[in-house]
Structures are given as C-alpha cells and as structure tokens.
Amino acid sequence: MAATEISALSEQFTKIKELELMPEKGLKEEEKDGGCREKDHRSPSELEAERTSGAFQDSVLQEEVELVLAPSEESEKHILTLQTVHFTSEAVELQDMSLLSIQQQEGVQVVVQQPGPGLLWLEEAPRQSLQQYVAISIQQELYSLQEIEVLQFHALEENVMVASEDSKLAVSLAETAGLIKLEEGQEKNQLLAERTKEQLFFVETMSGDERSDEIVLTVSNSNVEEQEDQPTAGQADAEKAKSTKNQRKTKGAKRTFHCDVCMFISSRMSSFNRHMKTHTNEKPHLCHLCLKTFRTVTLLRNHVNTHTGTRPYKCNDCNMAFVTSGELVRHRRYKHTHEKPFKCSMCKYASVEASKLKRHVRSHTGERPFQCCQCSYASRDTYKLKRHMRTHSGEKPYECHICHTRFTQSGTMKIHILQKHGENVPKYQCPHCATIIARKSDLRVHMRNLHAYSAAELKCRYCSAVFHERYALIQHQKTHKNEKRFKCKHCSYACKQERHMTAHIRTHTGEKPFTCLFCNKCFRQKQLLNAHFRKYHDANFIPTVYKCSKCGKGFSRWILWVGNSEVAELGGPGSGSLLRLQSGCPPGLHHPKAGLGPEDPLPGELRHTTAGTGLSSLLQGTLCRAA
DNA sequence: CGCGCTCCCGCCCTCTGCTGGCGTCGG
DNA sequence: ACCGACGCCAGCAGAGGGCGGGAGCGCG
Numbered sequence: 186m187a188a189t190e191i192s193a194l195s196e197q198f199t200k201i202k203e204l205e206l207m208p209e210k211g212l213k214e215e216e217k218d219g220g221c222r223e224k225d226h227r228s229p230s231e232l233e234a235e236r237t238s239g240a241f242q243d244s245v246l247q248e249e250v251e252l253v254l255a256p257s258e259e260s261e262k263h264i265l266t267l268q269t270v271h272f273t274s275e276a277v278e279l280q281d282m283s284l285l286s287i288q289q290q291e292g293v294q295v296v297v298q299q300p301g302p303g304l305l306w307l308e309e310a311p312r313q314s315l316q317q318y319v320a321i322s323i324q325q326e327l328y329s330l331q332e333i334e335v336l337q338f339h340a341l342e343e344n345v346m347v348a349s350e351d352s353k354l355a356v357s358l359a360e361t362a363g364l365i366k367l368e369e370g371q372e373k374n375q376l377l378a379e380r381t382k383e384q385l386f387f388v389e390t391m392s393g394d395e396r397s398d399e400i401v402l403t404v405s406n407s408n409v410e411e412q413e414d415q416p417t418a419g420q421a422d423a424e425k426a427k428s429t430k431n432q433r434k435t436k437g438a439k440r441t442f443h444c445d446v447c448m449f450i451s452s453r454m455s456s457f458n459r460h461m462k463t464h465t466n467e468k469p470h471l472c473h474l475c476l477k478t479f480r481t482v483t484l485l486r487n488h489v490n491t492h493t494g495t496r497p498y499k500c501n502d503c504n505m506a507f508v509t510s511g512e513l514v515r516h517r518r519y520k521h522t523h524e525k526p527f528k529c530s531m532c533k534y535a536s537v538e539a540s541k542l543k544r545h546v547r548s549h550t551g552e553r554p555f556q557c558c559q560c561s562y563a564s565r566d567t568y569k570l571k572r573h574m575r576t577h578s579g580e581k582p583y584e585c586h587i588c589h590t591r592f593t594q595s596g597t598m599k600i601h602i603l604q605k606h607g608e609n610v611p612k613y614q615c616p617h618c619a620t621i622i623a624r625k626s627d628l629r630v631h632m633r634n635l636h637a638y639s640a641a642e643l644k645c646r647y648c649s650a651v652f653h654e655r656y657a658l659i660q661h662q663k664t665h666k667n668e669k670r671f672k673c674k675h676c677s678y679a680c681k682q683e684r685h686m687t688a689h690i691r692t693h694t695g696e697k698p699f700t701c702l703f704c705n706k707c708f709r710q711k712q713l714l715n716a717h718f719r720k721y722h723d724a725n726f727i728p729t730v731y732k733c734s735k736c737g738k739g740f741s742r743w744i745l746w747v748g749n750s751e752v753a754e755l756g757g758p759g760s761g762s763l764l765r766l767q768s769g770c771p772p773g774l775h776h777p778k779a780g781l782g783p784e785d786p787l788p789g790e791l792r793h794t795t796a797g798t799g800l801s802s803l804l805q806g807t808l809c810r811a812a
Numbered sequence: 813c814g815c816g817c818t819c820c821c822g823c824c825c826t827c828t829g830c831t832g833g834c835g836t837c838g839g
Numbered sequence: 840a841c842c843g844a845c846g847c848c849a850g851c852a853g854a855g856g857g858c859g860g861g862a863g864c865g866c867g
Contacts, residue, residue: 449864455813456864463863483814484861491860505858510816512858519857534855540820541855548854562852568823569852576851590849596826597849604848620846626829627846634845659844819863826856834847 618656
C-alpha cells in the first residue's frame with residue numbers, strides 16, 4: 186500500500202498531521218480487515234490540520250493529506266493523519282529533512298496502543314547529502330513524549346518489500362535524554378535522536394547506503410520491542426543514560442522482521458517471507474478437480490480431501506471424521522469436552538467459537554448489520570436475513586412428503602408433520618384446567634388469556650361475584666347457565682330467560698300488547714300475531730304441507746330424526762329450526778340412549794305429527810314409521 | 813516443508829416463541 | 840343470524856449449535 190503510493194511522491198515529505206475520531210465506516214473496515222492492518226485511508230477535506238508550531242512550521246508548505254495511520258485493533262478510535270509537506274526556500278537549513286509532526290486535536294487523547302505500533306512511511310527527497318533527518322514535533326500539553334517511542338528505522342531497498350535485516354536498527358527514545366546518538370557501525374548508519382524542551386526531537390540518519398531511499402518509522406507508546414537487550418521508553422533515568430550502550434548491543438540481539446504492509450512481526454525470516462506472500466495474489470497450487478488455486482500445498486491437500494472425502498482426523502469418541510485437525514478439535518469441544526473458551530462478559534453465555542460469541546454479543550448490543558434490501562428489516566446474522574428474504578420471494582423450500590404442503594421453514598414443516606400425520610401426537614395439558622392443547626405456544630396463549638392474574642376486578646354478569654382470573658369467572662358464570670333465575674311472583678313458574686318471564690307475566694296481567702291492524706284481535710306474543718296475520722290476512726300465504734311417506738296424508742309440521750347426534754330438525758309454523766333432543770325428551774321416543782321401540786323412527790326418517798300441535802304434543806304425537 | 817493450531821466466514825440446522833388468520837363452538 | 844372466545848395452524852423471527860472449509864502462523 187503505502188510503499189508504492191508514497192514512492193510516487195517525489196520531493197515530498199510526510200507529516201503526521203492530525204488526529205481525529207475514526208469514522209464509523211473506517212472502523213468497520215478496520216474490523217473487517219481484522220483490525221490489524223493499516224489502511225490507506227484518504228482523509229476528508231475537513232481534516233485540515235493545525236500546523237506544527239515552531240521554526241519548521243513557517244517554513245513548510247502543506248501539500249495534501251496522504252495517509253491515515255490506523256491504530257491497532259485494540260486502540261482507541263483515533264487516526265493519525267499523514268500529510269505530505271514541502272519545505273520552502275526558507276528552510277534551507279532543513280533541506281532534505283523529512284518532517285514529522287504529531288499533533289492532536291484539543292480534547293482528544295492520542296492513543297497509539299500496543300501491540301500494534303503505527304507505521305509511517307517516509308519518502309526521502311533525492312539525497313543531496315549524507316545526512317537525513319526525521320523530525321518529530323510534539324506539543325507537550327497534547328502528547329506526552331513518554332507515550333511516543335521511536336521504535337525502529339528500516340532503511341529499505343527501493344521497491345523491495347522485505348526489509349533487510351542488516352539495515353534495521355532499533356531506537357528507543359529516553360525521556361530525559363537531550364540527545365541520543367545511536368550507531369550501528371556495520372551499516373555506517375547513524376541515528377541521532379534529539380529531544381528539545383519543546384518536545385521536539387530529531388532522528389538523524391547518516392547513511393552511506395545509497396540504495397536506502399525509504400524510511401519506515403515506527404511510532405508507538407508500547408514496548409513492543411521490549412526485548413532483553415533493548416531499553417524502553419519508560420525506563421528510569423539511570424537506565425536511559427545507558428540507552429546508547431544498550432542499543433549498541435542490538436548488533437547481536439534477537440532481530441525481528443516487520444512487514445512493511447501490515448503489522449506482522451516475526452522473529453523468523455522464513456515466517457516473514459511466507460507472510461509476505463500473503464500480500465501477493467500468487468497461488469501456484471492448482472486443484473486438478475475444480476481448477477481452484479491455493480497458496481500452499483497444505484491448503485491444496487485439504488481442499489482435495491474435500492473432493493475425495495478423505496478425512497484423516499477421526500474422533501475417538503464417535504464415528505465422526507474430519508479433513509483437518511482443527512475441525513476435529515472443534516467437534517470434540519462441541520460434542521464431547523464441552524469446552525467453551527469464549528465467554529460473554531455481559532452474561533453467562535460461552536461458546537466454542539469466537540464467531541459465535543461475536544454473534545451472541547449482538548443480542549446485547551442490538552447491532553443488526555445485515556440490512557434487507559427490500560424492507561426495513563435488518564438481521565443480526567446472515568442466515569436470518571437469508572431466511573427473511575423468503576418472505577419477499579415467496580419461496581417455500583420445505584415440502585411435506587405426505588400431503589405435499591410447502592413451508593417456508595423446516596421447523597414449521599416438522600410441526601406440521603408431527604401434528605397432522607404423526608402418531609402419538611404430544612399434547613400439552615394446562616396445569617390449571619382440563620384443557621389439552623396441541624402446541625406448547627398455544628398453551629402459553631391459553632394460560633395468558635385464561636389463567637393470568639388480572640389486577641382489574643372481573644365481575645359476574647349474573648351476580649355480584651368478583652374474580653381476578655378469567656377462567657374462574659367463566660366457570661362461575663356457567664353455574665348460572667341451567668339456573669331458572671327468573672321466578673314468577675304470582676305462581677311457581679320459573680325460567681332461564683327474561684323474555685320468557687315477560688311473556689308469562691302477561692298470562693297473569695291479561696296484557697296483550699300485539700294488536701292485529703286488520704281485525705283488532707290482540708295477542709300476548711308477537712310471533713302469535715305474525716302467525717295470525719299470515720293465516721287470515723295474507724292472500725299470498727300458502728301453508729306448507731308435509732306428506733307422510735307412509736300414509737300419504739298432509740301435515741303442517743314434521744320432524745326429521747337425524748341419527749345418533751341427538752339433534753332433530755323440526756319444521757313447520759312456529760317451530761324452531763333446530764331442536765336439540767337432550768335428557769329432557771320423553772323416553773322411548775327420540776332419545777337414543779333410551780333405546781328404540783317398534784314405533785321409534787330410524788335415523789334420517791321423516792315423520793309427521795298433527796298440524797298445529799305444540800312441541801310437547803309433537804313429541805308425544807303418533808308417528809308413522811316410514812317404509 | 814509439513815503439522816498443528818487458531819481464526820474467520822459461511823451455511824444449515826434445531827428449538828423456541830410470538831403473531832394473526834381461520835374454523836368451530838356456544839351464548 | 841350474529842358475535843365473541845378459543846384452539847388450530849402456518850408464518851416468521853430470535854437465538855444458538857454444529858460443521859465445512861479457507862487462510863494464516865508458530866514451530867519442529
């Protein structure tokens with residue numbers, strides 16, 4: 186990234202220009218990228234920074250914002266913005282100097298946390314002298330120098346990504362050291378670190394290596410390089426005084442290899458070289474079965490195993506087998522050891538995999554990163570979004586193998602098969618009443634509707650009783666059901682319905698409120714008036730005649746025995762449409778439990794009774810058995 | 813170089829629970 | 840005939856388990 190871009194900026198200098206809160210998008214990119222790789226963020230125009238104070242400031246012309254120094258994943262949301270600067274002619278004495286200034290906006294604390302130090306790429310101007318400078322200007326009130334550590338200088342060969350071990354030199358800046366001079370004799374490089382009272386220090390290179398035209402400056406407050414032979418910025422003054430001496434020891438120290446593209450650091454050249462290949466698209470190993478290419482032979486072999494079904498890693502506790510050892514380990518954690526290393530800090534949840542914890546945490550944060558493109562729904566994971574999209578497409582991928590009904594979700598189909606086609610279908614008994622419900626969720630609805638406590642008083646519609654549970658109220662009100670609650674004040678008559686009592690009272694009072702408009706005859710009930718009107722005053726009235734299928738005579742009323750359902754249909758003037766024959770019916774006539782005699786009707790038979798008879802006479806009337 | 817391990821993303825599954833339409837029943 | 844209650848049922852979303860597989864790195 187930076188290497189190629191920066192190299193295109195000849196005669197420019199790079200400046201750490203500003204710190205800002207990292208934009209949300211930038212954060213996501215960082216997260217997506219693992220948060221451990223620096224990105225070439227183009228800074229927005231509003232990032233115009235304050236200029237460095239001091240002598241340099243006036244002599245430098247700012248050019249353009251070039252880089253954002255993304256901090257490590259664990260760091261705060263700050264970005265160091267690099268900006269290329271040009272020196273004016275006034276800065277003659279500073280010619281060929283690369284200027285770095287680190288500033289920060291007011292109120293924003295600079296945090297460049299470990300483990301990942303920031304990397305600054307500096308391109309030097311065409312070298313006109315042997316001395317190269319890097320100046321770092323720090324305003325003390327903004328950024329404590331103890332928090333800044335110049336960790337390493339890499340003098341890189343042009344366009345070579347891999348740093349030469351020999352060109353690397355570690356530098357540590359001691360707090361009180363006014364001038365730190367670091368040497369590495371073999372390379373004829375000399376680094377000079379100076380810190381002024383204005384928190385300004387220089388790192389001067391006196392390189393004789395003409396190939397070195399790039400400098401990587403690593404800035405960090407961390408002690409990433411804290412190795413046994415390297416001093417750190419936080420060490421005491423006495424130790425700082427020895428810093429030069431300690432640095433000299435780096436000649437024989439354990440050396441590390443820093444990737445110039447990302448934050449990768451390795452102590453082994455081989456690992457470093459292998460890592461650098463990850464920054465290329467080189468994938469030389471081809472799968473001859475699917476033509477997919479891979480970076481390493483191991484990856485190819487694992488991939489080919491997925492084609493061949495070769496699973497060398499077998500579980501000792503079950504018959505599962507896997508392509509890689511990692512899959513076996515994970516399987517064992519899930520199925521056998523139940524080891525869950527990833528624990529949620531907000532609840533007791535723990536998971537086998539980090540990704541599961543990450544997904545779980547979204548249930549705490551409410552984050553829904555997966556937005557539906559057709560509605561406002563957003564999901565916490567990809568699968569839910571995919572499942573949701575079926576509501577737009579109408580797709581029903583699950584089909585019942587018995588009745589071929591289709592379903593959107595497998596669980597719905599499973600319940601369907603269980604409830605509709607299954608044997609020994611489980612039922613759920615309500616713990617508070619005799620209700621049995623097929624589904625647990627419906628039982629929950631039942632409980633909520635009928636058995637939940639009601640703060641409001643539930644009053645009986647027939648009496649003064651009060652309840653706080655609907656079920657209790659309903660049960661209580663049923664006790665009023667067969668009760669002849671309406672009692673006549675004049676006789677022993679009692680009935681269930683008020684309108685019946687109203688009509689009965691008229692037998693005592695003689696009241697006949699329904700008068701025929703044609704003959705002034707009065708009736709106690711409206712239906713009697715209606716029957717009178719139809720019979721004597723309606724010319725279009727044709728009385729229905731029901732013929733008995735056995736004797737052939739016509740009758741105005743009939744009854745149909747419909748079988749063992751205890752229901753008979755009653756037709757004719759003044760009759761109801763349905764007559765429910767229950768325990769009150771005369772024995773031996775209709776009620777099936779009483780048994781059928783020779784004169785009893787058969788199911789489905791049409792019988793007649795005398796026209797004009799009431800219900801009781803109908804039930805007691807003579808019936809003809811149909812053929 | 814290969815092995816072992818970790819990390820990460822993706823996919824699919826199950827279990828769970830809520831919702832609303834529908835049919836039936838009873839008042 | 841009407842209406843409210845309620846169980847049945849499919850639709851749908853939340854949460855989590857389990858596995859497939861690519862990628863990268865430490866280390867022998």
